[in-house]
Amino acid sequence: MNVTVRRVLGVVLGVFCLPLAAIAAESQPTHEFRLANGLKIIVREDHRAPVVVSQLWYKVGSSYETAGQTGLSHALEHMMFKGSRKLGPGESSRILRELGAEENAFTSDDYTAYYQVLASDRLAVALELEADRLASLKLPADEFAREIEVIKEERRLRTDDKPSSLAYERFKALAYPASGYRNPTIGWMADLKRMNVDDLRAWYRTWYVPNNATLVVVGDVQPEQVKALAERYFGSIPARPVPTAKAPLELAEPGERRTTLYLKTQLPSLLYGFNVPSLGSAKDAKPVHALRLISALLDGGDSARLPARLERGEELVSGASTWYDAHARGDSLFVISATPNVQTGKTLQQVEDGLWRQLKDLQDNPPSAEELARVRAQVIAGLVYERDSITSQATSIGELETVGLSWRLLDQDLAALESITPADIQAAARTYFTRTRLTVAHILPEATAHE
Amino acid sequence: MSDRHSLRDSLLGVVLLIGIAALLGAVARQPAAESQGRAALESLSSLDQQAPARRDLQIQTWQTPGGAKVLFVAAPELPMFDLRLTFAAGSSQDGEAAGLALLTNAMLNEGVPGKDVGAIAEGFEDLGAQFGNGAYRDMAIASLRSLSKPELRQPALQLFNQVIGQPTFPADSLARIKNQLLASFEMNKQNPGKLANLELMQRLYGSHPYAHPSEGTAQSIPGISREQLIAFHQRAYAAGNVVIALVGDLTRAEAEAIAAEVSAALPQGPALAKMTQPSEPKAGPSHIDFPSKQTHILLAQLGIDRREADWPALYLGNQILGGGGFGTRLMEEVREKRGLTYGIYSGFSAMQARGPFLINVQTRAELSEGTLKLVQDILRDYLAKGPTQQELDNAKRESAGSFPLSTASNADIVGQLGAIGFYDLPLTYLEDFMSQVQALSAEQVRAAMAKHLKPEAMLVVTAGPQVPQLPLPPPTDKPAAQPTGIPEH
Numbered sequence: 024m025n026v027t028v029r030r031v032l033g034v035v036l037g038v039f040c041l042p043l044a045a046i047a048a049e050s051q052p053t054h055e056f057r058l059a060n061g062l063k064i065i066v067r068e069d070h071r072a073p074v075v076v077s078q079l080w081y082k083v084g085s086s087y088e089t090a091g092q093t094g095l096s097h098a099l100e101h102m103m104f105k106g107s108r109k110l111g112p113g114e115s116s117r118i119l120r121e122l123g124a125e126e127n128a129f130t131s132d133d134y135t136a137y138y139q140v141l142a143s144d145r146l147a148v149a150l151e152l153e154a155d156r157l158a159s160l161k162l163p164a165d166e167f168a169r170e171i172e173v174i175k176e177e178r179r180l181r182t183d184d185k186p187s188s189l190a191y192e193r194f195k196a197l198a199y200p201a202s203g204y205r206n207p208t209i210g211w212m213a214d215l216k217r218m219n220v221d222d223l224r225a226w227y228r229t230w231y232v233p234n235n236a237t238l239v240v241v242g243d244v245q246p247e248q249v250k251a252l253a254e255r256y257f258g259s260i261p262a263r264p265v266p267t268a269k270a271p272l273e274l275a276e277p278g279e280r281r282t283t284l285y286l287k288t289q290l291p292s293l294l295y296g297f298n299v300p301s302l303g304s305a306k307d308a309k310p311v312h313a314l315r316l317i318s319a320l321l322d323g324g325d326s327a328r329l330p331a332r333l334e335r336g337e338e339l340v341s342g343a344s345t346w347y348d349a350h351a352r353g354d355s356l357f358v359i360s361a362t363p364n365v366q367t368g369k370t371l372q373q374v375e376d377g378l379w380r381q382l383k384d385l386q387d388n389p390p391s392a393e394e395l396a397r398v399r400a401q402v403i404a405g406l407v408y409e410r411d412s413i414t415s416q417a418t419s420i421g422e423l424e425t426v427g428l429s430w431r432l433l434d435q436d437l438a439a440l441e442s443i444t445p446a447d448i449q450a451a452a453r454t455y456f457t458r459t460r461l462t463v464a465h466i467l468p469e470a471t472a473h474e
Numbered sequence: 475m476s477d478r479h480s481l482r483d484s485l486l487g488v489v490l491l492i493g494i495a496a497l498l499g500a501v502a503r504q505p506a507a508e509s510q511g512r513a514a515l516e517s518l519s520s521l522d523q524q525a526p527a528r529r530d531l532q533i534q535t536w537q538t539p540g541g542a543k544v545l546f547v548a549a550p551e552l553p554m555f556d557l558r559l560t561f562a563a564g565s566s567q568d569g570e571a572a573g574l575a576l577l578t579n580a581m582l583n584e585g586v587p588g589k590d591v592g593a594i595a596e597g598f599e600d601l602g603a604q605f606g607n608g609a610y611r612d613m614a615i616a617s618l619r620s621l622s623k624p625e626l627r628q629p630a631l632q633l634f635n636q637v638i639g640q641p642t643f644p645a646d647s648l649a650r651i652k653n654q655l656l657a658s659f660e661m662n663k664q665n666p667g668k669l670a671n672l673e674l675m676q677r678l679y680g681s682h683p684y685a686h687p688s689e690g691t692a693q694s695i696p697g698i699s700r701e702q703l704i705a706f707h708q709r710a711y712a713a714g715n716v717v718i719a720l721v722g723d724l725t726r727a728e729a730e731a732i733a734a735e736v737s738a739a740l741p742q743g744p745a746l747a748k749m750t751q752p753s754e755p756k757a758g759p760s761h762i763d764f765p766s767k768q769t770h771i772l773l774a775q776l777g778i779d780r781r782e783a784d785w786p787a788l789y790l791g792n793q794i795l796g797g798g799g800f801g802t803r804l805m806e807e808v809r810e811k812r813g814l815t816y817g818i819y820s821g822f823s824a825m826q827a828r829g830p831f832l833i834n835v836q837t838r839a840e841l842s843e844g845t846l847k848l849v850q851d852i853l854r855d856y857l858a859k860g861p862t863q864q865e866l867d868n869a870k871r872e873s874a875g876s877f878p879l880s881t882a883s884n885a886d887i888v889g890q891l892g893a894i895g896f897y898d899l900p901l902t903y904l905e906d907f908m909s910q911v912q913a914l915s916a917e918q919v920r921a922a923m924a925k926h927l928k929p930e931a932m933l934v935v936t937a938g939p940q941v942p943q944l945p946l947p948p949p950t951d952k953p954a955a956q957p958t959g960i961p962e963h
Contacts, residue, residue, distance in 0.1 A: 071551045072882040073527040109515055113810060116800045118515065121868050123526065123875020142526040142878045147517035155515075169950065172813030179767040180816050180836055186664055256517075287765060289660040325583075325595035335591060335650065341657040365660075366653040397599050404602025404621055407554050411883045 094210015573690015860920020
């Protein structure tokens with residue numbers, strides 16, 4: 024067991040192709056089409072159970088927001104449940120609940136998405152109400168006045184009273200000096216306090232158009248049926264031009280940045296972030312795939328390097344993990360977080376030194392064939408496991424499409440990762456793990472601030 | 475960085491509840507959207523008489539020679555399988571050593587003869603197999619997910635059987651995991667919601683084994699010895715004390731062979747004695763001073779055990795009060811009409827012995843007293859009058875409609891099988907529960923809720939700063955449409 028939670032690697036990496044790969048080879052029938060108004064639709068068939076997931080993804084999120092306007096995308100997501108032409112405030116949720124559906128929405132840097140999971144004979148209801156709020160959202164001022172208070176409570180709960188989230192918010196603002204990725208998705212409290220319903224109306228009119236959205240449907244459905252329903256409910260919504268959304272690009276080497284945060288925490292911890300490209304911003308995909316493999320080598324399972332060497336071997340950390348999102352519109356961060364093992368008396372400086380030893384090892388020495396084979400085996404199995412969840416499948420498809428990549432990358436990913444050599448991994452480690460790309464945050468208990 | 479989280483996950487990390495998503499029946503469905511008198515969605519009308527379809531599970535069951543109960547569902551669609559062992563080896567079996575059950579469970583994959591923790595992890599990961607474990611109050615779990623091809627399946631199972639049957643509990647691993655637990659206790663101190671929960675369970679259960687946290691305490695963990703782990707494993711990980719759930723691309727013969735090998739790999743011995751019932755706690759408030767922006771408020775009393783005949787009525791009654799998100803009375807009044815909170819939930823945890831009934835809400839500190847009183851008023855009113863006919867009908871429709879979701883994936887099914895086996899429920903449990911829910915009247919729900927919950931018997935725990943209090947804002951005067959869902963938006 025790990026007291027810290029470790030990510031499952033299969034979700035992070037995509038596909039592979041070896042003796043094992045035959046198992047994962049056949050992907051489900053997937054269909055892609057577009058309505059005349061520009062709405063893109065992707066349908067993946069999965070007939071194991073009479074259920075379906077429908078997700079509508081909009082190309083807008085907190086990285087699209089400007090200073091003083093942070094939190095708009097997320098606040099609009101809340102207000103999408105407050106009434107449209109056919110639906111009163113909260114009524115879409117009530118209807119879906121009575122149908123036994125799971126439904127919700129989520130907002131991120133690069134997207135805002137709404138979803139329903141329900142018995143497949145009810146798909147039409149999900150599509151009709153989604154189309155209604157795309158076409159005719161009401162945004163009543165009195166509903167907004169209450170909902171913005173809910174959003175402030177959400178911020179207090181999830182960020183202000185949660186030291187790890189608060190630290191990450193501050194860290195992110197430092198690590199992205201040039202792009203909208205610095206914005207917290209929920210918005211700065213000062214911006215929430217001055218947000219008004221007209222801001223949201225403008226935001227809605229600008230981005231919520233069919234030609235800026237992707238509908239993903241996975242489950243016990245036929246493509247013709249989904250196409251007919253989509254045509255019926257979305258077909259008459261007119262297209263409108265949307266502003267050109269420029270990919271969030273960063274300075275390649277902004278220089279080393281360090282901050283020390285004193286928070287209501289009991290234990291020290293640290294965050295490391297290197298400015299790196301993503302598949303959305305890189306001209307050459309090779310270094311991006313190499314960084315994905317590095318993330319797996321460091322933290323892809325209990326036998327990976329950080330748990331094996333730093334947590335168990337040196338007992339330097341009580342937990343350490345890596346995080347790298349290769350599927351972004353713009354430049355990304357390679358993040359490492361770690362908590363020193365205070366029982367063995369380790370300090371943040373010792374943890375930093377230990378992390379650098381691991382990064383230097385990646386730069387100086389090629390990974391072993393056994394390590395790479397292990398990563399590959401997990402990736403291949405992960406592909407099969409992911410197919411057990413229709414929601415996972417839909418989310419992978421929708422996320423890729425919404426950041427400007429193709430869902431077909433899922434099928435090509437195995438080959439892409441296979442093409443990465445040990446030398447490519449070393450080269451990526453040398454290029455990207457440098458002080459000039461690094462942001463460091465030391466998170467310390469408040470009580471130590473004056474010592 | 476998705477801004478997606480599930481608040482409900484934090485409601486009660488006590489026990490794996492059966493995904494009460496619910497069942498179907500031959501339910502006569504009615505138009506769902508007429509209540510607003512609004513131009514209803516046209517797609518709703520075509521659904522009127524359709525009963526939701528569901529996956530036909532065909533659960534098979536048998537017993538191994540060692541006494542383990544097996545539940546199996548064949549799912550040949552994907553080339554994989556899930557194996558889940560549920561032992562009556564949760565922290566309620568800790569005795570004087572709080573945390574013993576969790577430490578034993580956490581140490582299973584730290585060493586077997588000839589392999590250390592690293593070699594075990596490599597063994598599973600080389601095959602693409604995933605080992606999982608966890609310990610809660612009633613139960614401890616060990617699970618394996620693997621591809622089903624024999625050349626991958628066999629070595630994965632062989633290693634799994636060593637891990638569950640022959641753990642060596644190496645001393646260096648024990649020291650490391652104890653340290654990680656001690657670090658996590660320090661982390662808890664920065665989490666007012668967690669502190670409130672710990673206090674609540676202590677007050678609710680007093681000297682009963684459910685009172686202490688499954689992960690133990692900073693006082694109890696250091697003193698637990700390797701010998702205690704060995705003895706606990708011998709006793710609680712016995713073949714007679716486990717339920718084996720198996721779902722995936724396997725034939726019955728293959729499933730039987732796997733179950734027999736699992737059972738034979740375990741120590742041989744009987745089931746442990748069932749848990750005794752807790753005694754009634756002392757009602758009233760207590761407060762934890764904490765320098766947060768919000769105050770966390772918990773209200774609780776003893777609820778029910780898994781054999782409770784009123785469970786379907788209480789399940790449905792709670793769905794209307796505060797179960798599952800938007801559209802409940804609590805969410806409607808506290809969040810939607812007044813904007814006081816991001817989320818408010820209520821729920822029963824039906825356990826081996828009486829589990830808690832809990833209401834959980836957070837709000838800005840200066841409104842916490844008003845919010846607590848509002849919640850108490852809503853509860854008192856609901857227990858006195860019960861649900862309206864409309865609320866009852868809606869909740870029944872929801873239960874019927876969500877049934878197919880509760881068994882859609884292999885992961886869903888193996889969870890259902892584990893709970894059915896562990897709590898000794900009949901194989902027809904899902905269907906039985908559903909038809910009981912569908913047969914309930916509003917009066918039956920009211921009576922059941924009023925019988926099991928008393929407003930004056932509630933324990934209240936708050937955690938937050940002491941600040942001057944403000945009056946609540948007035949509610950919206952609109953006749954509110956009831957929203958619903960999982961509160962993330």
